[in-house]
Amino acid sequence: MTTQTERARALLRHHGRTFAAELGAPVRRNTPAPLFQLLYFSLLTSAPVQANVAMHGARALREAGWTTPAKLADSTWRQRTDTLNRAGYARVDEKTATQLADLTEQVQSRYRGDLRRLRDEADGDPERAQKALKRFKGIGDTGAAIFLREVQVAWPEFQPFADPAALSAAGRLDLPEEARALARLVPASRFAELVAALVRTKLARDYKAIRAAA
Template structure:
């Protein structure tokens, strides 16, 4: 009989790649990669395939826009073109505007550093999610995506499993309780487990 720990081990082996990693983000507790994760979360906000969102993110990085200031120095048309190369169509023009507005807000409100947002929320998940929603195109789902991934480098957020991850857990016969799920892996595997559960739900 397969134990829950064995099931989770198999799940991590087969699907345990974070979406940040898929989008070529080397996630660290530094301003640039945290901005990149915010950008990726915004791209996921549209009703679009996950592979398109990650491919489009990689096009933004390839264009040299890995920081909010670099993105602000680009033109709207350049951003539209980059998103188009990633397959991010139908939403490319509006998203190009939202990306610029988000970079501007990050620079103005937090000097380009999302760690300041975290600290201003006292490290509390609900406060972080609320402040994230002040960015364009970041609603509850996108804020959850950010928190789900950022727990890799922000221990204050752990354990974080959004509704989609918990649905995936239920489908696999795993606990639908964040603390019980967290007990099945090491702390540094929580983001990978959350991503794997999401992939299981989508599958």
């Protein structure tokens, strides 16, 4: 077993969970509700807040029952603002509450509430998918990359996909800084977890622990 393979396994042992799984959104099912929840998590993570704050905010939206575009559309701006604020997502809660309304309207009007239509629109091209995602107000390069990183468990035509944060962490661990080379270190079914583990390592800054465990 190569050192790189051992290090990939150490990453999975320490941090092998996607952010969608932490959110409680079963994206692997490829159904409209979890895909929408992943989209608003990508929006919240795009703001200049810490990753754990974005997760708290997204989980609060989900726990409030706003799990689909129709349900979120029924919420008021004040309800969304207060929910985000109570979750600790305070500094940009008002702006994000507005962006959530815009995002929901766009999902409903362009995709009839089902992001699988965005998948069809992209037709297997990650650049087209990213361009489509960036049409949502509040989602830029970072948010689009987060969505594709997580959704590849359900949309395998985009696998292997690794975002810049994951590839940066891979470089720090002397792992390949290219998605296809990185994917050779683990089974295809666990690649999304590996990429998420790299991001979590970057956030925790526990590179030494990963090296020591390999």
